[in-house]
Amino acid sequence: MTRDAPEAPTPDAPEATAPDSGVDPELCRRIEAILLIAEEPQGIVALAAAVASPVRPVRAAVSWLAADYDGEHGGYRRGFELREVGGGWRLYVREELDDLISDYVGSQVPTRLSQAALETLAVIAYKQPVTRGQVASIRAVNVDSVVRTLLARGLVTEVGSDPETGAIFYGTTDALLAHLGINSLDELPHISPLLDDVDDVATFDGEVRR
Amino acid sequence: MTRDAPEAPTPDAPEATAPDSGVDPELCRRIEAILLIAEEPQGIVALAAAVASPVRPVRAAVSWLAADYDGEHGGYRRGFELREVGGGWRLYVREELDDLISDYVGSQVPTRLSQAALETLAVIAYKQPVTRGQVASIRAVNVDSVVRTLLARGLVTEVGSDPETGAIFYGTTDALLAHLGINSLDELPHISPLLDDVDDVATFDGEVRR
């Protein structure tokens, strides 16, 4: 960035953050530029590739920026924040200002998922990779059209197929994580004690119901 | 913003900028929130209306923010800047980083369209004006990122929105006609028997309740 040179040493704005934090302001600038134009959450590795930097300093810079926007480095809390959601980092309006923005952009009527779709989604999220047949045996209803809806909305996706039966396995997408406001499946509520029994139940279903 | 109150006085991040500059950090936050989601440059009066504040402090806050992003208040020069263009203010990637962004966009937009992108383009061409949700229903997969690619390629464009739901309608562009070597959409080969069936797909949206 040679074009940067003439401007960099402005007298009353020494790049003060760099020395004490160990974070390179030029790296931060490049990351901020990508985040400003990105239309999806950016994973650290993708960001590192975009700014042509090793992963480790990128990770450090992203953390530093998120804290900086939160006002933790002597500045003030910005109107935007850097959130890790849906497998990557993305700029968001700070939550407390959402009402202001809703008024400004005019709120769209969100299309909500039906109860059947939500339950099917929950089963896929916890049991993935899972076939429609397995989901149907847990919900005890036909889930084909619901799965179609979830596919069209990008909340689930095909993740492979059973080599023997050809049945398609479904799993959830990063878009689902983003819709839930979480960054990984680990952040789903814990229900494992109940699920421990599930595999037995599936076998049992297989023997009795077919 | 009463919800803000409990968080505001964080001990190690006193809202330091406010006292000496005379600029209200809450006002800055609100302006930043609007700027983050605004597509078009925002005039001072429009901004003042959006954040429900008199014009004068808004003008002062915008100037302060522009200087702040330039690193003039003790911070560092950000990767974005606040520029006045055509009578309004908008966030832009700092010009010195244009090459970085061009490379990034180039890497995101492939020179050849994928099969998924081509099929989506074909659906839009024959069904326009059509929403992303409708295309997704027909293709039975989520098409958001593919539509972004087509938009970025200038092959499709927004042609209006549903007054009730706010859903955006898409149509094809002259660029597509040029690629196909035809002068008008009328010259596309006829495939109507299939198109008649397409409205059936709407039932599929029944899973999604409003």
Place this chain on the structure above:
Amino acid sequence: MNDPAVVEQGQGGRAESSDSGFRVSLGVFDGPFDLLLTLISKQELDITEVALSKVTDEFIAYLRAARSADELEEASEFLVVAATLLDMKIAGLLPQGELVDAEAAALLEARDLLFARLLQYRAFKEVAAWFARSMQREERRHPREVRLDPKYRARVPELVWTLTPDDFAALAVLAFTPKEIPTVGLDHLHAPLVSIREQAAIVVDMLQSAGTLTFRDLVAGIREPGIVVARFLSVLELYRHAALSFDQDEPLGDLILQWTAVRWTDENLASLGADYDT
């Protein structure tokens, strides 16, 4: 079952969400159906004391009055739960004091499994509510999502385009063809159908050329049980038509078949085995 009212208070939040839904009024319990399930799942209410037929009657009455999609959705849900309850109840009514034999043990195990299934179903239902809340919260959030500046778009390398209008139309046809989600084939679960008539034709051929054969000869080298069965049935059919006779020298000994038909045409063959057609 001690006192449903007390437990209901203890349930707090859950009871609140089910107040609007289906309620039941039974001798042992009066309240939201959802709460009934909770009590059963916590073993605070004995399933054997619940009159399922009454629950079902009340639910059908409730559905008649139902108008909204929400309420109708409850219908399918109810069927799941009712079926599970019924299974549990059957298991619950069976004697379970002592494990007299393996069958009883299996039934007890089955009850536990049904129980697990009910719990699992409820777990997913509760998680689905969490999904709904999280999604509603998140859809209020505003990410940065601004059209790319045209100046960047202009620098994107030129698109490679190779399709003619006809190619493009063909793609459209492909794209508009409904993509049925492939269904799981059940073929692997059933042996392929075997035609008795086809097998009879083979049997007739073999017997006509050899005159006398044992049944063992007739199925020599055949591994598919279905074909063996079909050949045996066709032998019985041919016997009914007096086309062959058979002898067995000793019990479990070889079955000796002899072709006896004087006149035998393909028409006889066509009418053979009609009893097995469905």
